[in-house]
Amino acid sequence: MKTKLLIILSAIVLAGCAGNTIEESNKLEPVKIGVLVPLSGGASAYGEEMMMVLNHKNQMLETPAELYFEDSKCEAGAAVTAFQKLVDINGVDAILGGFCSSETLAIEPLLAQNDIVALSATSSSPEIEGKSKNLLTIGYSDVVIADTMAADIMDSDKIAIITEQNDYNVALKNSLEERLGDKIIANESFEKNATDMRNIIEKVKASNPEVLILNPNVGDTSINLLNQLAESQEFFENVKLVSQETYVADDSRSQAPELAESMTLFAAPSLDSQEVTSFIESLPSSVDTLGVFYSATASDALENLVRSVNDSRINQTSVQEELFTKPLTGLSSNGKSFDGNNFLQGIEAGKYVVTDGKAVLQ
């Protein structure tokens, strides 16, 4: 009897020790986060600023994570290659990204195969909703933008759209088509990274619209499009110009300031809490291109990913379970949750009007 009791006690002590050892070793082992950001190509300015924000935020964490940055170029193919490297070679615990929706949608089929979670801070294509539970985004859905934009221009019966052909912009265009229907009298698109949009602009002019929705992706294409529209300044100054996130950054409009004046933009909400302001001010350089909202979501994505990976180790749960079941923390996501969706719930669009060269929240 004594021997049995001794064996049971020893087993309990050993199990306890082993448990402590696992817990301690897990706590000691830093979380590895793979980050997909565009570090080359037209959207590289966004990626570089996001990299700076994440490195800064990482140093603020109680236990900094190991960050592995890979250039996803805002392209599906490059994102898949970068993802494979992060998973197979770097052995990361979770992915922060993709940055562009095309990247995020491209890596989605690989997430379940590799049993890994991706949390995007910026992707907004509505196609993300309903995808694998391994894919989450704390940016807002373009459905939110489409709803707000459509409500604002619904009074007009002559609406034209110019769209760049990539996942993010096409998804927004589709959402707008559903809402605006026959009010759209010209619906033009151009291939990704096109440089000459003049014939498309002529086609739009021939339709004589009252409202023109500009729907290019971030980067050089959006600057080219606005410059080429400005070549017909006398025509377009009588047309209401409407756009999305792309033209919120002041740099994107700086070459055609007269045309861009009074442009209406529907994008991420403005964050002006003291906490957000302090964080932005503490950054080593400005985030003029990425903007305050996405700097905050990038910071939140890292904070919540690291916490979820750590909690999943302690609680012996999965990372997605941690993300799905607990409210998030951070600057823009604080107290919000996914509620079983792929998009974080409770984010509303902001309406901006370009005034004196600045995008001013209404």
Add this chain to the structure above:
Amino acid sequence: MEFFLQIIANSLVLGTQVLFLALSLYLIKAVSKIEHVALGAIATACGYGFYQGLLIGSNVMALLFSLVVAFTFGYLSFLLLEKFYKNKEPLLGLIVSLSMGLLIEAMIAIVFKSSSKSLIEGILPIVDVMGVKFTLPGVYTLAIGFVLALAAFVLVNKTPIGRTLRSVSENSSLVSSLGINQLKIRKSVYIISSVIAGIVGVLAAMNTSLTPNMGFNLTITAFIALFVGGSSDIKGTIVASFLLSLIPEFLINYAPSSFEFTNSYRMFFVFALALIILSFKPRGIFSKNIRQS
């Protein structure tokens, strides 16, 4: 009507850009039988040379830089491709030229990064001709292109220089026996062709923006124009350059909206046109049927 004329005007500028490269390809093909497809990348490199010159100094410096780039790559092309002409291996020459083009583009992307650069900041100056608007670089493109096409046509068809150019590749031993330095001719043609490509590189970049792979689509269209026009017929090359630019634009802009043809269809139409024309006229649009015995 204004819309129609504006589409023609814009397409003519695009067609002239293709023409520059097609003429460069034609000249090199005439003296060495090699399709030097790296000319598109050389055009891009000259554009970047101009950009670098602008960063360092003035317009004169920019012009000088782009000329140096054109001369260097022209001479380098000659050194690389000459032996394939001598060995009568034009296909290998094409592959080497393609590799050279890809290498130049990769080098540009590494040095200058892949984001686009503007040679003219802000909105381009506009020239209004009876309601039809041209950008200033577009006007330069059309004017230089017209002079170049005319000069090339007269030079090749109406002067002894043209006959010499053609005979260099057709009967090199006879040309040598006449005391003509064919090596010097080929070297000059490579350099002149690179300069012509360089001009379009700078003008196209001024009209839109500069990216490492901007020469690629132009080269593809110019390459097809060379064959659609008939690779030994300069008149055909000139006409094909414009046809392959104008017809796709009209199909995109005038097809019923139910077809939903977008700009992405441009290359599809270029290839479809080439396929149709070459099926009926394999030796080029102006070729005559030859009775075979």
